[in-house]
Every structure is written in C-alpha cells, then in structure tokens.
Amino acid sequence: MSALIDRSQLQPVISRHKPLWNGVAIAYTLLSYLAGLTLMVQPSVWLNTFGVLLLTHSLVYSAYFTHEFFHGSIFVGRRWNAIGGTLMLWLNGGCYVSFNDLAKCHIAHHVDRVDFSGFDLVEALQALPQPIRWVILGLEWLYFPIISFWLQWRSVLKTWQRPDQRLHIALTLVIRGILFTLLGWISLKALVLYFIAHISMVNLLRWMDAFQHTYEVLPVGTPVPLRSREHEQANTFSTLISSRYRWLNLLLLNAGYHNAHHEVMQCPWHSLSDLDSTLFNGDEVHYVPLSQLLLSYHRFRIKRIFLGQGQGADENRQPTPDLFYGAVGVSFLTVY
Numbered sequence: 001m002s003a004l005i006d007r008s009q010l011q012p013v014i015s016r017h018k019p020l021w022n023g024v025a026i027a028y029t030l031l032s033y034l035a036g037l038t039l040m041v042q043p044s045v046w047l048n049t050f051g052v053l054l055l056t057h058s059l060v061y062s063a064y065f066t067h068e069f070f071h072g073s074i075f076v077g078r079r080w081n082a083i084g085g086t087l088m089l090w091l092n093g094g095c096y097v098s099f100n101d102l103a104k105c106h107i108a109h110h111v112d113r114v115d116f117s118g119f120d121l122v123e124a125l126q127a128l129p130q131p132i133r134w135v136i137l138g139l140e141w142l143y144f145p146i147i148s149f150w151l152q153w154r155s156v157l158k159t160w161q162r163p164d165q166r167l168h169i170a171l172t173l174v175i176r177g178i179l180f181t182l183l184g185w186i187s188l189k190a191l192v193l194y195f196i197a198h199i200s201m202v203n204l205l206r207w208m209d210a211f212q213h214t215y216e217v218l219p220v221g222t223p224v225p226l227r228s229r230e231h232e233q234a235n236t237f238s239t240l241i242s243s244r245y246r247w248l249n250l251l252l253l254n255a256g257y258h259n260a261h262h263e264v265m266q267c268p269w270h271s272l273s274d275l276d277s278t279l280f281n282g283d284e285v286h287y288v289p290l291s292q293l294l295l296s297y298h299r300f301r302i303k304r305i306f307l308g309q310g311q312g313a314d315e316n317r318q319p320t321p322d323l324f325y326g327a328v329g330v331s332f333l334t335v336y
Contacts, residue, residue, distance in 0.1 A: 010264060013275045021270045022074055025253070026084075029065060032058035033091055036197065037183070040190040048189070052197045057251075059201035062091035064253035064269070067332050070103040073268040093198065094333040096156045096172050098165065106332045110265050113227035113235075115215045118158065118336040121147070121328065122306055141302055145202045148329050155334040202330065204252075207297050210304070210326030211239050211288050212258045214312045220336055229263075236262050237286045237312050238276070239293055246273050259286050285313045292321050300325040 032054045039051025068074050069085030082099050089095040094102065109115060125133055139146040159165045184191040214235045218224075240256040242248040249256050257272035260279055267275050280286075303325055304310070310325035 010275065010278060013267065013271050013278055016271050016274075017268070018270050022268075025061065025269075026065065026074075029058050029061040029088075029091070033062070037190065037194070040193045041187040048193060052193050052200070055194065055197040056200040056204070059092050059197060060204050061253060062088040063094070063201065063205055063330070063333060064255050066092065066094065066099075066102075067106070067255070068253075068269055069099070070106050070332070071265055073266055089333075092201065092333070093176075094152075095176075096152075096169055097159050097335055098168060101159065101165075101335050102333065105335045107265075109331065110262065112224045113215065113232045114224065115213065115217045115331070116220050116222070116336045117217050118154065118220050120219075125305070137302060137305070140305065143203055143301070145199065145206060147305065148202050148206060151329045151334050155336070159335065205330045205333075206328070207293065208239055208252060208255055209330055209332075210297060210328070211293055211312070211324060212237055213327065214309050214324075217308065232262055233259060233286070234317075235312070237288050239288050241290060243282060243287060249273065259284075285317050285319055288312070288319075288324075292324075296321065296324060296326060304328055 036051045036053075036055025036058055039047045039054065042048060042051070065074070066085050066088040069081045069088065072078060072081045074084055075081045082103075085099040085103070086095065089099060089102070125136065128136070136146050136150075156169060160169055180191065180194075183194065214237075236259050238256055238259045240246075240249055241251060254269045254272040257276045260272050260276040261267065263279055264275060300310075305328055307325050309327050311320050311323040314320050
C-alpha cells in the first residue's frame with residue numbers, strides 16, 4: 001500500500017453512495033430466491049438445474065449483503081441496516097443467532113486484528129469415537145461442509161445459554177421447520193434441491209473465506225494483543241475472481257477485495273474495486289491467483305482442519321502457496 005495516499009484522498013471513493021446499485025442487487029437477491037424455488041418445483045430437469053444455480057447465487061448474495069449490513073454500508077441508520085441484515089439472515093440460514101450478535105463478533109475481527117475460537121477443533125475431533133471422526137473427515141473430503149454446520153449449530157447452542165435469546169431461537173426453529181415441511185409437502189424433490197443449493201452456498205463462502213487471512217487464532221477470553229494496521233495488511237489476502245476483468249468480481253459482490261475492505265471497512269461493496277485501485281498497484285503479494293484458490297481449496301480440504309490456516313507469504317514477502325492451507329468455516333455467519 002502506498003504510504004503517499006492520504007486518508008482524505010479516499011473520501012470521494014468510500015463516501016460514494018449508489019442507491020440504485022444497492023436496490024438492483026437486493027431486488028435480484030430476493031427475486032432470484034423466489035425464482036429459484038419456483039424453478040425447483042417444475043418437472044423439467046433443466047429448469048431444476050437452473051433453479052439450483054439461481055438459488056445458490058441468491059443465497060451467496062444474501063450472505064455478502066448480511067456482511068454489508070454489519071458494516072452499515074447500505075443504509076445510514078443502524079436500525080434499517082439491522083432490518084435488512086436480519087432479512088438476509090433468514091434467507092441464508094444464519095438467523096438462529098441475532099444480527100446484533102453476529103455483527104458484534106465480525107466488527108471485533110476488524111478491530112482486534114486477530115481471530116477467536118470458542119473451542120479447539122482438532123481436540124474436539126480427536127475426542128470423538130473413531131467411526132464418527134472418519135465419517136466427518138470423509139464428508140469433508142467429499143465437499144460436504146459438515147464442520148461448518150457443526151460450528152454454526154455450536155454457536156446456536158452457545159446462544160441458547162442466554163435466557164433472553166431462547167424465545168428467538170425457538171421461534172426461528174419452529175417457523176423455518178414449518179416452511180421446510182411445507183416445501184417438502186409441495187415437492188420433496190425441491191426440498192432436496194434446496195439442501196444442495198445451501199451446501200453449494202456454504203462451499204462458495206468457505207472458498208472465499210478460507211484464504212483471506214492468516215491471523216493468529218486465540219481462545220475466547222484471551223487478552224487481545226495489540227496489532228498494527230501493517231500487521232493486518234500483511235495477514236490479509238485478496239481473493240479476486242479476476243484482476244483483469246474486474247466486473248467478474250461482482251458475481252460475489254466484490255467480496256474478494258479483502259485488503260481494501262480491511263483498510264476501510266465502511267467502504268460499500270460497489271466501490272471496493274475503485275478503492276483497491278487507489279490503494280494498491282495490483283502486483284502485491286496479497287493477491288492470490290484464482291488458480292491457486294481453486295487448487296488449494298481442493299488440495300488442503302482435510303489438511304487445513306488439522307494444521308490451521310498456514311502461511312500466505314514468507315518473511316521476504318514472497319508467496320508460499322504450498323504452506324497456505326486456508327481456514328475452515330464461514331466466520332461472519334457464526335459467533336465464537
């Protein structure tokens with residue numbers, strides 16, 4: 001990042017509001033969700049397939065819009081961002097934990113510049129009976145994100161320990177249970193396809209999330225060490241679909257511009273490409289090539305469970321793809 005850039009120079013980029021862009025993208029998210037469901041109940045296999053793809057993309061957008069609402073980059077008022085974020089959580093299944101709790105954990109990730117874990121995943125796996133452990137690892141090998149579901153439901157159970165949240169969780173379980181039962185009654189096939197779309201969403205989110213940080217992971221309750229902005233940028237990576245055809249990154253709501261996002265976390269999604277161009281030259285080590293993202297997500301899908309995120313660059317700021325294993329889970333949709 002250029003040291004010559006003054007923060008005041010970034011203001012025209014980060015304060016740019018595009019209500020039409022937000023409106024179109026949010027409308028697309030909601031309409032694609034409904035269209036995907038409609039197509040999945042049709043008799044045609046081709047329509048079913050397109051419905052799964054459309055629903056998957058809608059769920060991915062809903063997740064990244066949840067993230068935007070965390071940062072208050074859509075509406076000016078906190079209340080409307082919370083309403084919008086809660087709606088998106090109901091689409092992507094993160095609604096069992098409140099928007100405010102998820103937002104608090106995510107913003108802490110930015111402020112503390114470390115990651116926290118509520119339990120030791122490796123220790124928990126080793127404590128399981130061997131057949132169960134092998135089933136979990138086998139499912140992960142087959143790209144079934146069982147550990148992500150485990151982490152999500154663990155966060156729900158942790159939230160259940162708070163009496164003020166029990167009614168919210170219980171009502172959410174009942175309402176979503178009724179809706180899924182209704183979908184299964186209309187079309188059992190559509191219910192199965194919905195589950196496939198949801199699994200696809202989790203895999204896409206995990207793929208993006210896996211290689212965006214090499215932060216140290218600390219147990220919950222550990223005193224937060226002081227970390228600088230330089231440390232933050234050195235341990236943050238950008239996972240672009242394409243650096244040349246930047247419009248392709250809109251397919252994931254510009255979520256790949258992660259270094260720019262961490263430098264100015266209030267910058268809205270539609271301006272991240274411009275912010276990235278202002279901050280960086282484009283040849284920095286923090287840009288992870290798409291080929292590496294695809295290969296490493298596949299190659300290290302079991303190894304990262306036991307070895308952690310690994311190392312994205314060495315002490316000379318040279319990339320270390322053979323040591324960059326990636327993270328497990330979707331961090332911004334769970335509480336630690």
